[in-house]
Amino acid sequence: MMEDDSRDDSRRPRPLWRDRDFTVFWSAQTLSVAGDAFALIAVPLLVLHVTGSVAQMGLLTGLASAASVGAGVFAGLIVDRLDRRTVMICCDLARMVLYGLVPVAWHFGPRIWLLYVVLPVCEAVGMVFQVAYVTAVPGLVDGDRITEANGRLSATAAMTQVAGPPLAGVVAGWWGPTAAISVNAASFAVSAAGLCLIRFRRASGARPEPGTAWRELLAGARFLWRQPVLRALTVLLSFFIFLTLGMTDVLIYHVKHDLGRPDGSVGLILGVAAVGTVAGSLLVAPLRRGAGFGTSWMAAIAVSGTAVAAIGATDSFPIVAVAAAVYMACVTVAGISSMSLRQQVTPDHLLGRVTSAFWTIHYSLGPAGAAVLTWGAQRYGVLPVSLLAGVCCLLITLVAFFTPIRQPHPELAAE
Structure with missing residues (x-):
């Protein structure tokens, strides 16, 4: 009987928290989402501090949303054609550099035009990352654990949305909005480092399909x-x-x-x-x-x-x-x-x-x-x-x- 029990235990899947690759991915992405909460507070504050105009913020938000939607048309094709881990790492590094430019530039004086460049590009890159993120989960856990994995990722993301904005407000209040944006840039570095430490179980971005690029997009x-x-x-x-x-x-x-x-x-x-x-x-x-x-x-x-x-x-x-x-x-x-x-x-x-x-x-x-x-x-x-x-x-x-x-x-x- 004890032997049967031991065999049953060996067939039982490990808890997700004991899966090294998923745990690293989970931790890094939770920190990255927390960093996004800092940008959510800091960018409007920067605009309002410099211009005092809510309309300016609305225009910036509209441009960023349009860039995200436009990138979404091609994001799937990019993710399916290239190695997904590499795509995500490149997206994180790009956003780290772009957001990092803001506090550096602000050190020499406000550069509101820079936000009109950085935010739309970051939103477009972020859309590519999000598509790759969805495709990454099946490469980290077994098929019957996908729902549980998505639930845990969503739960911790929601927790950061509760705690992140107040903490961002404290940082922005003490050290200024550019400090909060620096935290966001650093969070992308953490995410990229975490992705470098994991391995996906499935190959990705390998199989070309016959037909035109438009056909592939559809x-x-x-x-x-x-x-x-x-x-x-x-x-x-x-x-x-x-x-x-x-x-x-x-x-x-x-x-x-x-x-x-x-x-x-x-x-x-x-x-x-x-x-x-x-x-x-x-x-x-x-x-x-x-x-x-x-x-x-x-x-x-x-x-x-x-x-x-x-x-x-x-x-x-x-x-x-x-x-x-x-x-x-x-x-x-x-x-x-x-x-x-x-x-x-x-x-x-x-x-x-x-x-x-x-x-x-x-x-x-x-x-x-x-x-x-x-x-x-x-x-x-x-x-x-x-x-x-x-x-x-x-x-x-x-x-x-x-x-x-x-x-x-x-x-x-x-x-």
Whole structure:
């Protein structure tokens, strides 16, 4: 009996925290995400200190977003054609140098034009890194551990988003915004060093495909369309993002306008929502193991819709905070489940382009949805808008039940 138990133990996979390569990757990327929080605070402060103009910051943000979207079109092809670890290391080193230029230049006086160069380029490089990051996880852990790995990465990223901005504010207050940007530059150096210490289990960026470059760029979209589960997920999640991308703005408007709460309450409720993200990240792996993909994904969308409706249906600040946390937890469960499934069923040589295609399609309706949602909240009030969005989320769940999404293990059917 003891021999049988020892054999069972030997077949049992090691906990992720004992996997050296994943642990190094996890630690380095957590520090890198924390560094991003410093830039999130420091860059607007630099602009406001020099120009005093919110419009200038909006223009800079718009240029950076456009650069990110533009890079996303080609990011998948780059990631699929080159060694992914090398791509990520180069992206980290490039951002380290670019962000490092800002405090050096500011030492000789403000150079606002430099931000208009650095931020868009860094956002474009960051998009390439993010696509490579998604493709890296299947090369670090076994297929049945992908959801757990994504959950842990997401949980620690959410934790840094809770702690990072206040710490960045302290650094910027004591030593100035350029010091906070220096911290961000250093975080990319840590990320690059961590990537140098790990090995991926799968080869990447090797197999050329016949056809034109344009055909290769469309290969990710074609794969999504040919896979029944991924096709249904892409379509339904595109409508979901249309309904919910503006919810953070609606939530803030509700807290300030309808509840009459001070600015500190906005920070508090967003912090509580971030705790929901952490909870969803930690729960997604056991939920998917226990209930299967279809049930956990559909339940997450349904409960998130209920939470959206609850946000506008109450004037109680604690209930709104709890609803926001539940909403973020469910969005996290659905998002990680979807990403993990794409990583499991997509051939390694296509994963970069599939990721790029999914993000491009998924977010295509988002800006319009955010505009409609916020306009509706301003014109008709938060209650009817949140109720309508919540009901539509429940309809998405109903539609999903009649698609291949309902399968408990679609990753096995796709093999």
